[in-house]
Amino acid sequence: MTFARSKIFMACILAAGLGLTACSNSTNNDKKQELTASAPATGEASTLTERNAEQRLASTLEKHFKTAGISAKITDIKATEVPNLYWVSLEGMSAVYVTSDGKYLIQGDVIRLGDKQLHNVSENLQAGINNKLFAELKPADLLVYPAKGKAKHVVYVFTDVSCPYCHKFHEQMDEMNAKGIEVRYIAWPRGEQHMPAMEAIWCSADRRSAFDQAISGAQISAEKCENPVQNQYQMGLKMGVNGTPAIYNSAGTYLGGYLSTSELLNRLKSVSYTHLTLPTICSV
DSSP states (O other): OOOSOOOHHHHHHSOTTOOOOOOOOGGGGGGOOOOOTTSOOSSOOSSHHHHHHHHHHHHHHHHHHHHHTOOOOEEEEEEOSSTTEEEEEETTSOOEEEETTSOOEEOSOOEEOSSSSOEETTHHHHHHHHHHHHHHSOGGGSEEEOOSSSOSEEEEEEEOTTOHHHHHHHTTHHHHHHTTEEEEEEEOOSSGGGHHHHHHHHTSSSHHHHHHHHHTTOOOOOOOOOOSHHHHHHHHHHHTOOEEOEEEETTSOEEESSOOHHHHHHHHHOSOOOSOSOOOOEEO
C-alpha cells in the first residue's frame, strides 16, 4: 500500500509516464461505478441535457488523463452553482473542479462571496459522498467514545496516535462526552511507519483502553488480526483527508482539524462553515 498521496497537478507537470497512483478500497470495488462516456453519472442529473453534458465531460477528461499519463478513475460529475464549472469525484483521492470544456482542472476550494458568511461551493456535494461512506462503516470497525447520557451530536474523527494534535483533541474526551458529543474514531495513520501502531490498537481486545494507553505514551502490542485500518486510510484519501485530526459531523460535513470542545460545539450548531481558516492538523 502506498502512503504518499499523489496529486493530480503533479502528474500534469511531470512527464507522461509518471502516472497518478490512486488508493482504492478493494472491498468496495463491486459497489463503485466508473463514470464513462457510455455510463450515466452516479449523481442524478435533473435533465437529459445535464446528463449528456456530464457524459461528454467525462469522455473529454478520460482522453486528457490518458494523454497526460494520469491514472484516475472518475466516479461522479456534478454541475456546481458556478457557471461552466463542474465538481468531479475521483476514486481514492480528493475531488477537483473542472471547466465544462474539460481544459482546466482546479484543486482547492471555490468560495462564494456576498453574504456575511463565506460559502464553500463543494461543501454539500462532498458531504453527500462522505455521508454515504460513513453509512457503510461497520460499528465494530470504529473506536467509539459514547456521550454521557443522550447523544446530542455524533462526530467522525480521522486520527493517528502519533499525532500531537490528536493527543490534544483526545485529552478533552471526557468534556466532549459530558457535553453530549459521541466521538467515533477512524484510523488514519499518516505514514507507513505508523501503520503497525494503529493496527495493534485496532487488534487489541480492549480497543479503547489500548488507544488511551497509546495516547499516554505506552507501546501497544497485539497479535495481528484482520483489521480495517488500511481500508479506513483509503476511505480518508477519497474524502480528501490530508492530516489528522480531521473532524466531520454525521452528515459528512468537514468541521476542521483540532478544535476545542467549545469550538466543536459551535461548529456543530452552525451549518455554515468556511475552509478559509487553516485547520490545526498533523500533516502527512
